[in-house]
Every structure is written in C-alpha cells, then in structure tokens.
Amino acid sequence: DTAVSQTPKYLVTQMGNDKSIKCEQNLGHDTMYWYKQDSKKFLKIMFSYNNKELIINETVPNRFSPKSPDKAHLNLHINSLELGDSAVYFCASSPRQGTNTEAFFGQGTRLTVV
C-alpha cells in the first residue's frame, strides 16, 4: 500500500541519453512535486503541479519536462542527460491546496549519469 511510489529506484545511464522517472500517488492528493537532492543533501524544488496543472517551475533547464496525465501521476522526462544531473530525485504529494498540509514523499530515484 505504498502511498507515493517512484520507478525506477536506481537509474544508471550515459551522458546524452533521455530517461524518464515515473511517480504515482494513491492518496487522492491534488498537488504533486518533484525535488532534486544533491550530494550534499540539499533538497531543491523543481516543479509543483496542482490538479494536473503546472504551478511552479523553479528555473529548471528545459531538458527537464514534467508530465501529469492525471492528478495521481507526475512523471519526469529528462533529455540529453548531463553529468550534473546525477542526484536523487524525489516525488511528493500533498492534499488539496491548503496552507497547513504535510507532504508525502516517495523513496527516491538515484540517477547516475556516466
């Protein structure tokens, strides 16, 4: 009964390749996020979606393209992968728009670009 699930858990790929990470939540939440955690554990928000609509795009290179086919899914496609894209990517969700709600995180996808 995983609340927020991401696949794959590990992804090793060569520079220049295109890859996708999938995220699904079964909590009925309206808002979903993608975060990038670097080697120093710094978590940076990349995108925020509410009910399939892009709300926040934090100056992420346009090689990164999120897609939300429905409010339970938020996938992340990355084109032309670079070494600097190596990181752990976390998907998260939170309930309907509200000021006092917690976020639920997936287990992360460790992306290694070689």
Next chain:
Amino acid sequence: SQQGEEDPQALSIQEGENATMNCSYKTSINNLQWYRQNSGRGLVHLILIRSNEREKHSGRLRVTLDTSKKSSSLLITASRAADTASYFCATTPGGSNYKLTFGKGTLLTVNP
C-alpha cells in the same frame, strides 16, 4: 532560493541525551514543518507548526516557533539510536501554498 537554514549541520550525541536542532528562515511563512530522512530513504513528515502557534509537542518531539526571530527549534528528548537521521525544516513562504522549501538539514547521529 533556499528558505531555511538548519543549525548545526551535524550533531552527535549519546543515546538518552536530548538533541536540539535549529532552523532559521527569511520570509514570512504560513507554517513550518520538520521532516526526517533516514539514509537512502525518502523524507517523512514529523510535525507541523502554524505561524500563529509558538510550541507544539508530538511524543518525544517538541517544536517551537518564533516568528519575530524567524526561527524554529526541534527538540528530541531521550534520543535513541533509531533517531539517527537527517532532519530538515521546511516552510511554505507566505502566499505560496505550492512551494514547500527545505533547508540544508542537520545530520543527527545517536551513538548507542
């Protein structure tokens, strides 16, 4: 831009001792949250304190919020080895419900 800053960056204590971590932030907030991240895992929500609250308890956790100083503290009492993890504060800057922004985290090590 980063909103929260945790202090210290790393903390090592003995089992049974209390651990205090601090978080400072820059802009007005709706609430402040604390999360825990075990090594190699996702973040788990611990506690949320609203901007009009000053203190909140949950089990062995005590959180304080001082909006005049733009700071919060997380106290873990009677620590256990299982509390070893990174702890992050997160805020939703005033008016932005969709931008949950995290600090750099405090790595807590509890030695048995």
